[in-house]
Amino acid sequence: MSTVRDSFHSRIGFVLAAAGSAIGLGNIWGFPTQAANNGGGAFLFVYLIVTVLLALPALYAEVYIGNQAQKNPVSALKEACKDTAPNLGKYGGLIGLSGAIMMLSFYTIVAGWMLSHALSPLFELLGQHELSQWLATSSTQRNLMFTPLFILLGAGIIHQGVNAGIEKWSARLMPILLIMLICLIVYILQQPGAEKGLATYLIPDFTQVTNPKLIISAMGQAFFSLSIGVGGMMVYGSYMKKDRDIGKLAVSITALDTFIAFMAGLLIIPALYVAQEAGQQVFQGEKLIGEGQLIFNILPELFNSMGTIGMVVAISFFSLLSIAALTSTISSTEVPVAYLVEDKNFTRSKATWLVSGIVLTASMILIAFFDSLFGVVIRVLTTILQPLSCLFYFIVVGWLWKRGNKLRDVSLQQGRKWLPIWGNYLRFVCPLLLTVVFVNVAILN
Ligand code: PHE
Numbered sequence: 001m002s003t004v005r006d007s008f009h010s011r012i013g014f015v016l017a018a019a020g021s022a023i024g025l026g027n028i029w030g031f032p033t034q035a036a037n038n039g040g041g042a043f044l045f046v047y048l049i050v051t052v053l054l055a056l057p058a059l060y061a062e063v064y065i066g067n068q069a070q071k072n073p074v075s076a077l078k079e080a081c082k083d084t085a086p087n088l089g090k091y092g093g094l095i096g097l098s099g100a101i102m103m104l105s106f107y108t109i110v111a112g113w114m115l116s117h118a119l120s121p122l123f124e125l126l127g128q129h130e131l132s133q134w135l136a137t138s139s140t141q142r143n144l145m146f147t148p149l150f151i152l153l154g155a156g157i158i159h160q161g162v163n164a165g166i167e168k169w170s171a172r173l174m175p176i177l178l179i180m181l182i183c184l185i186v187y188i189l190q191q192p193g194a195e196k197g198l199a200t201y202l203i204p205d206f207t208q209v210t211n212p213k214l215i216i217s218a219m220g221q222a223f224f225s226l227s228i229g230v231g232g233m234m235v236y237g238s239y240m241k242k243d244r245d246i247g248k249l250a251v252s253i254t255a256l257d258t259f260i261a262f263m264a265g266l267l268i269i270p271a272l273y274v275a276q277e278a279g280q281q282v283f284q285g286e287k288l289i290g291e292g293q294l295i296f297n298i299l300p301e302l303f304n305s306m307g308t309i310g311m312v313v314a315i316s317f318f319s320l321l322s323i324a325a326l327t328s329t330i331s332s333t334e335v336p337v338a339y340l341v342e343d344k345n346f347t348r349s350k351a352t353w354l355v356s357g358i359v360l361t362a363s364m365i366l367i368a369f370f371d372s373l374f375g376v377v378i379r380v381l382t383t384i385l386q387p388l389s390c391l392f393y394f395i396v397v398g399w400l401w402k403r404g405n406k407l408r409d410v411s412l413q414q415g416r417k418w419l420p421i422w423g424n425y426l427r428f429v430c431p432l433l434l435t436v437v438f439v440n441v442a443i444l445n
Pocket of ligand 1: 021022023024025026027103224225226227228230232328329331332
């Protein structure tokens with residue numbers, strides 16, 4: 001291949017793009033929904049532990065492989081395994097790539113909901129009450145309009161390339177999202193019922209923390225939220241100059257992503273209890289009613305309670321979420337696009353449109369069989385495919401790459417004393433921990 005690879009112009013370019021990938025619907029839609037459904041504080045507690053023990057090392061391993069190989073995930077994994085099992089590497093990469101498509105198939109649907117909820121209050125302000133209602137109500141027609149619209153938006157950015165597209169978009173608007181979250185948290189915590197939500201969220205019920213279903217959900221959520229196991233972070237790692245301090249980068253991305261998820265929980269879980277206090281039925285037994293769609297009832301209610309200013313808040317909040325979803329979509333799309341451009345000689349533009357076409361088809365199938373497929377695809381991706389991919393990354397870095405612990409050798413050469421410990425942690429402890437979780441879940445199910 002003779003094309004010159006696109007790359008990030010600076011270290012900060014990588015950080016922003018990777019943070020843009022990590023921060024998305026997983027933080028603001030996925031995390032609070034999962035936490036509310038799995039006992040609040042117990043979920044948060046396990047989530048934090050799993051993030052530090054497994055997701056952070058997996059992020060490190062994924063970025064590290066991409067950065068060392070300077071190639072797309074399929075070629076990178078093939079190269080990393082070339083002395084031991086090149087085919088295994090290649091197929092591992094291709095499985096990650098299909099995970100990226102799976103992620104996009106449902107993610108673009110939820111992102112479409114965000115877009116329509118951003119437009120709904122706008123039309124209300126313009127006096128178009130019926131249209132506004134339609135936009136705020138879940139329906140197949142709405143999905144059929146907004147999912148393709150969102151895919152088109154993403155394709156428009158991605159086909160411009162890494163520097164012009166991704167880096168620029170990722171640099172914007174994240175701080176505004178954080179400020180909005182903080183203001184909304186301050187508002188919600190003053191409403192009746194919020195205290196109960198706060199306690200549910202912050203005080204773990206320790207009898208639940210060993211529940212295997214909760215552990216696997218928390219792990220899946222952590223992997224999803226950090227965008228690991230589908231090659232997105234690997235491809236971004238490959239666009240960064242070689243031999244940066246990946247440890248520091250991984251820690252800052254993890255900290256930022258986890259902080260935003262925590263803050264989203266601090267908003268949404270009290271908001272659920274405020275809605276309940278106001279007479280809305282939120283839970284049936286321990287479970288959320290409407291699960292994934294619930295925040296789309298709760299949040300607009302919350303914004304309505306603020307009067308006219310609430311409409312402006314609603315427009316900005318859902319627009320920012322749409323943008324956060326866009327930067328996450330871009331990193332997933334980049335995985336198959338980079339593969340097609342580098343290994344199959346596609347032009348960037350052709351690759352982008354082909355991938356977008358495949359994603360559109362997949363998402364249309366999900367829309368057609370929504371009730372039976374939507375939740376299953378999310379579960380298969382986050383609780384099976386992503387953790388298995390991460391297990392594979394640990395094995396590649398620790399065992400297969402140049403027949404041994406390349407990470408330890410490199411770190412010894414660089415004279416960093418603590419890195420051998422880290423290398424051995426990735427090599428022995430991480431794969432073991434992941435396997436223990438899997439085996440437990442399999443036995444207890
Ligand atoms: N991390 C993103 C989010 O939290 C989702 C994502 C998953 C993006 C996998 C890329 C790859 O919304």
